[in-house]
Amino acid sequence: MLEKETINFEKTVIAGIVTQNQSEEKLSEYLDELEFLTYTAGGEVIKRFSQKMERPNPKTFLGTGKIDEIHLYIKENDVKTIIFDDELSPAQQKNITKILDIKVLDRTNLILDIFAQRAETSYARTQVELAQYQYLLPRLTGMWTHLERQRGGIGMRGPGETEIETDRRIVRDRIALLKEKIRTIDRQMSIQRGNRGALVRVALVGYTNVGKSTLMNVISKSEVFVENKLFATLDTTVRKVVIKNLPFLLSDTVGFIRKLPTQLVDSFKSTLDEVREADLLLHVVDISHPEFEDHIASVNQILKDIKSDDKATIMVFNKIDAYKPLTIDSDDLMTEKTTRHNTLEEWKATWMGNVGEKNALFISAVNKENFEEFREKVYEAVRAIHISRFPYNNFLYPDYKENTAEEKEE
Template sequence: MLEKETISFEKTIIAGVVTQQQSEEKLTEYLDELEFLTFTAGGQVVKRFSQKMERPNPKTYLGTGKIEEIHLYIKEHDIKTIIFDDELSPSQSKNITKILDIKVLDRTNLILDIFAQRAETSYARTQVELAQCIYLLPRLSGMWTHLERQRGGIGMRGPGETEIETDRRIVRDRIALLKEKIKTIDRQMGVQRGNRGAMVRVALVGYTNVGKSTLMNVISKSEVFVENKLFATLDTTVRKVVIKNLPFLLSDTVGFIRKLPTQLIDSFKSTLDEVREADLLLHVVDISHPEFEDHIASVNQILQDIKSNDKPTIMVFNKIDAYKPLVIDHDDLITEKTNRHNTLEDWKATWMSTVGEEKALFISATNKENFEEFREKIYEAVRAIHISRFPYNNFLYPDYKDNHAEEKE
């Protein structure tokens, strides 16, 4: 009898703060996401800690009493890692490590680690390594002896042991080298984009894990990697798609996330160039996620940061098959989700249908629900862009020559 393969998860605790700018409800949402990030990285969250504060403690992020409470819990339950929801300053990280004597990570460190796991191509690995080196540079002091004790696991993937043993000068040299390497690849990718000709470019954008890759597979009939984890896809995939008689290029880009590390935005410049150079954006939203409105706002903010917020955009609300509306029982004051699903008419009657310049679409990429309307909408949008670019293109206007023969004469 074959033994089942057992997956070993790293026992982890997570922590965050409730402040004037961040309510308790908002922190719960962030910690839910941080727990999913931890699971994606290979950890198991066994406990959450939070504290109400005016602002995070500049020395230890949390208050002295809360840190002691965490320290006691760590000893009693043999915890190996703690992850904080916000980016820690180098001094905060150093002070917390000294007190707790375990691996101390923050959200940025965790996301960088997931990217290190997911990077498949040489280019993606170079981008991730650059982001990690930039993050680690101010944190070198007093960090390596701790890492020597805590090899392996979450947050330990990355540049490699040579960087752990090095000094600031060598890390700076490494950063300069990686930047030059990325510049070279950026130029090559720029040439590749130029060689694609004048075809209309459409880019899928959205929060991580909203179903962009599944949608890409269905539209282009390709096999892009899909998994129910955050950041399943890092490398941009570009496919030629033909709807009716009209060809265009469709790209699947890296998913966005709240509090996306600035190091990643900088190092993934070429990946984001696919968004910057797109003629049309399909903003995919997981409508079954309880915080999808926040996800929309986060994506719009990043699009604004990379100066792509003014592009023609179609909102695509995905996973309508997974959405479960809330029903309130007024007698028992209980709110619960029902298995009843909204119809397309129900969705089109909501405020969501008017989000953006164009009418929004409601689909299920997995079940191909409402896909004919989706394809027709994309065809019309791409066709309009193509017409504005090539007003005398005969394949779009088969009767143009005949109807305008007298004008030309």
């Protein structure tokens, strides 16, 4: 009998603060997500720490007493890593590391680490490496990074130049090199996108782990990697899809997340270009997640940041098979009903009214529930774009009264 493979998770604690702008409930939600991120990166969260503060301590983020409490706990429990939910300043990271004497990360650092693990192609690895160096550069003070000496040595080091100055020069040179490499690949990818012809472009967008890749597999019958972890896929996958007799291009893009590091937005420019250049967005939402409305707001903000919030969009509420509303006992007179108590039918009525009946769908990509309705609405939207672009080709894509034999088999 084969032994079950064991995974050695790194013992980790996580920390965050409650402020006027971030309630205790909201922090709990963020720490839930941070714990999932930690698990994705290979860590096991054994304890959470939080503190109510007006603003973060400029020296140690948390107060002195809370830092002492954490220090005692990590010594007693052999903790290897602490991860903060917000981005630490270089000074905060340096001071906390000196006190706790363990690995100190923040949410940005953690997301960058996950991206580094998940990057499969040379292009994705280059993008992630650039983001990591941009994050590292202001944090070099007080730490000797032992970077590989790509420059330096006899005749290269200036008089009195210190190790940290040498490191900064190496990092800046590396950043310049990576930026040039990405510009070269971006030009090539731009040419490739231009060579795709006049086909309508559709992009799947959404929060991470909402089922975009699963939906991509079902629509295009491709094999895009799927896993119940955050950022399972980084590289944009583009497939030619035909619904009825209408072809179009469908791209699966990297998932978005709250507090997405700005370094990643900058370095993943080409990936986001698939969204910028799309004619139609399919905004996929995990309706079974209790915070799905916050996820929608986060995605919409990123779309606004990359100037793509005005594109034609169909809201695709996925995972209806997993949706479970909170229930209230009939004799419970104290609990106030909130949106978390909504039935699926109530959510349908809400969102159909919010975005219009033609632009909201409720499906299960795994079970292919309501999938024919999904295909039909995507077909109608793509056909409308095609007709507006090529009115003289209207006769090529008449409305079908029934599906073809091939589609009936599906």
